[in-house]
Amino acid sequence: MTTTPTVPRTTGTGARPTDGGRPVVPATGRLQPLGLAQVRITGGFWAERQEVNRAATLGHIEHWLEAEGWLPNFDAVVRGDVATTRRGREFSDSEVYKLLEAMAWELGRRPDDALERRFAAIVERVAAAQAPDGYLCTRFGNPGQPARYTDLEWGHELYVQGHLLQAAVARARTGHPDDLLVEVARRSADHVCEAFGPDGIQGVCGHAEVEVALAELGRALDEPRYVRQAALFVERRGHGTLADIEWGRSYYQDDVPVREATVFRGHAVRANYLAAGAVDVAVETGDDELVAAVARQWERTQAARTYVTGGQGSHHQDEAFGEDFVLPPDRAYSETCASIGSVMVAWRLLLAQGDPRYADVVERTLFNVVATSPAHDGRAFYYANTLHQRVPGEPAAPDQVSKRAESSLRAPWFEVSCCPPNVARTFASLAGYLATVDDGGVQLHQYATSEVRATLPSGEPVALDVETGYPADGRVRVRVVEAPERWALTLRVPAWSGSGLLVVDDGPARQVPAGTVAVPDLRAGSVVTLDLDVTPRFLVPDERVDAVRGCVAVQRGPEVLCVESVDLPGGRDVADLRVDVAVPPREEDGRVVVRGLLVDPATAPWPYTPLRGGAPGWTGAARGSVPVEAPAEVPVDVRLVPYHDWAGRGPSTMRVWLPTV
């Protein structure tokens, strides 16, 4: 079922020329972002994903929102029967808004009349459901439904309105500040400020989101009231206004005030969204202490609560961070949305502070979680991203809604389907995360074949063409198309590369350490080549990550690799593989290969046996068990795949962390 095209009232005032839209526009900070008209990804890994997102994923999501009734819920509000006909979870409105946001960024990236009409038709339906005072939610407050804001813990009313605001931010920044969606969002935000202002309800939403959204909408519409309300929400959290629950108030970060916390904790999506909002508020209000507090929490979270993929969250039960170093690969939750939140936080800290470590994390997370979620056809997704699949999965039917966040194969849709539209909005706006400017020049943080057409704060234009086979190839070639007299091109040298080789025009190759390297005063026509070392390497875990003691992972460039059982001979399982780390990983026909043994563990009736000598345990003669023989060992060369490609060839077992010989 598709929507009937209507007159695109939402573009009635006409699009205005812009920078194409920037996802995040802080008033202050070390670096300034660029818009989707200033950075265009023109080829390679991310261009392919953007194209699939445009051509397949947006329509896929729209289809499911109609089919599952989440978009028709808005029509039901208008009809007045939503209390009896409503479908979907309490937060389903937000998926509609994330689709609108994705469409808005996509339209900012490339005009498309048909998409514009689909966008407008959805906005009309959303707008029609808004209450006269600006409140907008299909789950509460309508006749026959629970009253507004009677369940701040689980109701998600501010969360869904937050996503409405973020969609409007995308629309306003992509040339449509007078769009109907922006008008709707403005009225919703005004309502929120009224209802939850200094004299209003002294509460916060169980799921952080409205903070980052209000801050960004305030910036986009030059409305400081919204930023002040965001700041109020940030300050108000952590004082236990939400109910204590089975998992504690840390679940929704209401245990400790943001500026007093020492680490991200509780529900991983909520924690990241809150942190992103806190940084937005902090840079807007010049609150260096708050930026520093979030940065400290981020440091410990990266050091002790993040998977090698960049994924976060090891608890299925509460979709939450575990304690420090609780990072089991086979129970990794690593929700796609948590990683999108992690990218949001790292990007904001990068803009605020300029440290290339933040860009390292953005890269790691994009390649190894966000890119892992969607299937190559853009019509199925991982919600959770395990690092160890012990049993081959069963394919979901294309028309089946998955009940299981932790499905072992990508699923077309979920009963809780936050991740697909979150991926869509991220991919549509991805170019906004590649480059920045400052008074000194242009910084390239992420590498993709792309065109950068920036304007420095001085007003001087800089134009760059970037060519790279990244991540398959580590060579990045930057051609200067236009440049001022005095400026510098700053390139990130990723930590995984250790160092890079830099060549400017016909100059000598120069080894540059990981971090950043600035090349001054390049002229139009100059070419800078940065060679990064994508040699595959074994990684060893900190021994406090107990769950992967004695294992290695393999990384090549920014990509974490994995072993799939489909690549093992004779139908063997990944559990049987032991890797020989004395033989470095090598490359063969475009695949990374490791040397190892396939072992055949003897089946014992009890898996815990005395170390040596002493009692024979259950394998002893007295029990009449089968005698334990030395396991058969078969030498094997195994071809790995990038983790983001796993399960692309059907059901398999898989592991990222590989036990050693």
Place this chain on the structure above:
Amino acid sequence: MTTTPTVPRTTGTGARPTDGGRPVVPATGRLQPLGLAQVRITGGFWAERQEVNRAATLGHIEHWLEAEGWLPNFDAVVRGDVATTRRGREFSDSEVYKLLEAMAWELGRRPDDALERRFAAIVERVAAAQAPDGYLCTRFGNPGQPARYTDLEWGHELYVQGHLLQAAVARARTGHPDDLLVEVARRSADHVCEAFGPDGIQGVCGHAEVEVALAELGRALDEPRYVRQAALFVERRGHGTLADIEWGRSYYQDDVPVREATVFRGHAVRANYLAAGAVDVAVETGDDELVAAVARQWERTQAARTYVTGGQGSHHQDEAFGEDFVLPPDRAYSETCASIGSVMVAWRLLLAQGDPRYADVVERTLFNVVATSPAHDGRAFYYANTLHQRVPGEPAAPDQVSKRAESSLRAPWFEVSCCPPNVARTFASLAGYLATVDDGGVQLHQYATSEVRATLPSGEPVALDVETGYPADGRVRVRVVEAPERWALTLRVPAWSGSGLLVVDDGPARQVPAGTVAVPDLRAGSVVTLDLDVTPRFLVPDERVDAVRGCVAVQRGPEVLCVESVDLPGGRDVADLRVDVAVPPREEDGRVVVRGLLVDPATAPWPYTPLRGGAPGWTGAARGSVPVEAPAEVPVDVRLVPYHDWAGRGPSTMRVWLPTV
């Protein structure tokens, strides 16, 4: 608040002399159980726990059942306002029944007029709430409540009535077959047979329990209809009559028929209760295939899905088994009730088949999970039993209901409080699991200072006095008080001991292998001494238990030990300890001591680093991080405690699996 004593109508017909009551009485099988009047625990480890259970725990539970309203719910049914006043979860009735069962066994063990009156008073209140047709549940079917059996997935109506039946079994078998409780249970069971019989609702309860209860009540009351209904429930499960849910139908074992399953799966308590019921049905109907099916599932469950403590269940989310070898110590759920279910299954298989491995598992599970749950004062409990506590817990107030199953310290009561009364009924009936008889004589399966006054199937009496300092001491001394001409005393030699030294009277010491040893034709006055080897030993895990690779555990006798941070010098954390397995554990002043190092891991900003050579990662000079020094290492001797004692000295970090040097 205590209940007002009433005339003990429930004992109106007077107690009848019995064997003291046997928890499980199969019609057929390799071994025959003994009653609580035939085996009495008179001293030592379990006698202490039985006494605390009697003197403290029963009253503690009764207090909370009143205070939380779970017992008053029955009064509310009588008043007619239960729909509006009811408190507690949908299954709270079952905690009342488990308390009644515990009281009944306790009264079977030792008459106590005061306890008898308390028991009778509760039974009166329960009985008053029963519907005229026998249905009994405070959560459904009363005016204003949802109709009966409209939520088989989550309603627990058959589950709670099952526990009613089990309480009645205890009462009937301890000399009160005409008790009011038995009458109530009979009417409930009749109702269940009517409602769910061949022509009734073709469904099963989301939580198995009524199967084992109906089978046992049928045996106790000589009512084969109940056994047939139990068999019907067992056969009916596994055909997907319950709804698919987020965790799949395996959650309630409705994915695969019992006789086709290959392993225990899903919710660990449900899986064990179902298996226990299946064995009961199978031995009652001579269904060897079904016994063999459960035994096969049990084998794999022990080999791949059981913690070293005997605990089961590694998923917090669904309180479920994980896949094979998913046994993370720091996310162990290991619910106390699951272990009680595991004991129920192993005991039934032992009676059916006689294999001492089942008794090994009973022992392991009793000492290391069931005994771990209650505090020494019997007034606080673990619900979940983690094997690795990373952060010291915070004490719960004595009057506080814990929302958290995974509390890091024992809590007085839980919002879901299945475990405390489950421990109580197990401790009260514990003597029933120590010994059996068969045509050939008496078998001792569990060792405790005790008196065995058995009658062989031939009618000949056997009397034994057992003395032991078990588990602190491995010597078991059995004095024959009375014996027939021809018989044998069979003693279990636990697998952990490897072998034992057997001395009969003044005879020579003879080494006997793990398993069982039969000593024939002992005369009154003879003394058999079995010396078991309780030397502490390191255990190594099967390498497929990925989460504990490179670690050892320490076991001494039947007790698994652990390290607590309160035993480390200078406030160090258990995370810092590395054990030197070249030095065997030794004993010092009654404590087991291991040699190790305290390491001081350097804090790194990112926990995954290249194996060697290659890129320096985030610790490289380019990042300006602190230089990585060799961690400081301090040799240390660490005193361990039995796992069941952990947190007995207040908050601490703790681990069972210890990384090696």
